[in-house]
Amino acid sequence: MKNNYSKRTKIVATIGPAVSSKEAVVSLIKAGANVFRLNTSHGTLDDHKQKFDLIRQVSNELDTYCAIMVDLQGPKIRVGNLLHEINLLNGQEVIFSHMLNQTDEKVIPVDYQGIANDVKKGSKILLDDGKLAVVVEDVDGNLVRATVVNGGVLKSRKGLNIPGSTASLNAVTQKDIEYIKFAVDAGADFIALSFVRQKDDVLLAKKYINDFNSNIPVIAKLEKPQAIDNLQEIISVADCVMVARGDLGIELSPVEVPICQKLIISECNKQKKPVIVATQMLESMINEPIPTRAEVSDVANAIIDGADAVMLSGETSVGKFAIEAVQTMSKIAEHTENSVFYQFDKDFEMSEDMALTRQAIVFGADKMLKYVNAKAVLSFSHFGYSTRLMSKLKPSVPIILVSDLEETCRKMSLAWGVYPFHKKWDNVLTGDLLLKIDEFLINEAGLKKGDYIVITGSAPNLITGRTNFVRVHKIGT
DSSP: OOOOTTOOSEEEEEOOGGGOSHHHHHHHHHHTOOEEEEETTSSOHHHHHHHHHHHHHHHHHHTOOOEEEEEOOOSOOBBOBOSSOEEEOTTOEEEEEEOSBOOSTTEEEESOTTTTTSOOTTOEEEETTTTEEEEEEEEETTEEEEEEEEOEEEOTTOBEEOTTOOOOOOSSOHHHHHHHHHHHHHTOSEEEESSOOSHHHHHHHHHHHHHTTOOOOEEEEEOSHHHHHTHHHHHHHOSEEEEEHHHHHHHSOGGGHHHHHHHHHHHHHHTTOOEEEESSTTGGGGTOSSOOHHHHHHHHHHHHHTOSEEEESHHHHTOTTHHHHHHHHHHHHHHHHTSTTOOOOOOOOOOTTSOHHHHHHHHHHHHHHHHTTOSEEEEEOSSOHHHHHHHHTOOSSOEEEEESOHHHHHHGGGSTTEEEEEOOOOSOOOHHHHHHHHHHHHHTSOOOTTOEEEEEEOSSSTTTSOOOEEEEEETTO
8 A cells, every 4th residue: 555645643543343344444544544542441352352463464455554552441440330321310319339240220330449448528520531420428338429410321331530539549450461461462563551640650561561571662641630740750761652631631620631732742742752642532523424623623733732643532443434533634634734833843952861873863864854855754774763753853754764674664653754664675775775775765655766865774784773874865866
């Protein structure tokens, strides 16, 4: 499948019942999906294994590289399995208790054992992303009695939040460990860690990944107030960050979320880490074929802020218009990226924590683009380190990555503006190799004879060394 350079911002699509067929996955990729998210809060290991294999199969058949993200549930508190939906009425008394399955219609099950310890009279409990709310009246042993203050229909397995709670939930649960092993065994490209509060949460997840003899990158999902307090140190140890606005907007006031989003994106760009903006971006498209104007503005503003990727959740996993949602997001990205408002500060500070030579190379390459009217950056990279640095500069042209590792090509599916190709070209950059590169650029990458490009790579080995050179090249000469 030929690359389309018109969209630089990457799209993460959550896989689910609405897109469980091969035809649907093909359509999602052709519509612009770059990364597929497996939400382990729902489904079984076997379900996710089938989805994983399907995505890999389709990607191979389409000759494209799509990354797979295993999103851990984390210490998420949820309502248990109800006997049937409950219509909660304002003023109604309800009872909560720790259990997985409802056995008494008068008691709402909660899968968190410590719920009776973490609330007191006057505590507010929010349900289903804050749509429903109750206030605690008293705690009697393992029973929590409360009054409904914002009613509605409650369904099984909906989320439950206790804002301001001091609950000492484990950062990585036993279920998460099982899915980390699954991710390692299956060869996932990213693991997303939910409810990160401090950098030690990320380091703990990395320890478990390492225990299974892997180094899969960790995406820190920021959805707790503590994460905002510890923002810089969390980003410093994470490989990528997700602005998970759903729970963040419950734990904080919703009016605080837009500024938090800008703060997180700004700090990620400063630390040169990829950042995803997620949750309810095109929510109305779960049931409607077109989004609201406010949703379109939301996606566009996240892109203008500097997000590397935007994510669809229910829109693709259970939505009636999953393919249309990805197509719409792609169109929003293309239009926004071509606007006069899509401009970024190119004078990033050199970081002492990163390889200075590689920083200097990519910064220099970016500045060279306009002087020769280059049509692309050609980045040779083994693990993609320098390519990711180039991506964070958001250059004016596509970044064509050539790597000798397929897993690097897949991981680059999350990097802004990067289009990966798998080639075994780890040779000294001779005249013969340049001829082969020219042939590739014209026949596979869609460039033309006479176009200028800027090449970055390493010498003497072109790919597997550390990036140490930048070169201007005219195709076909």
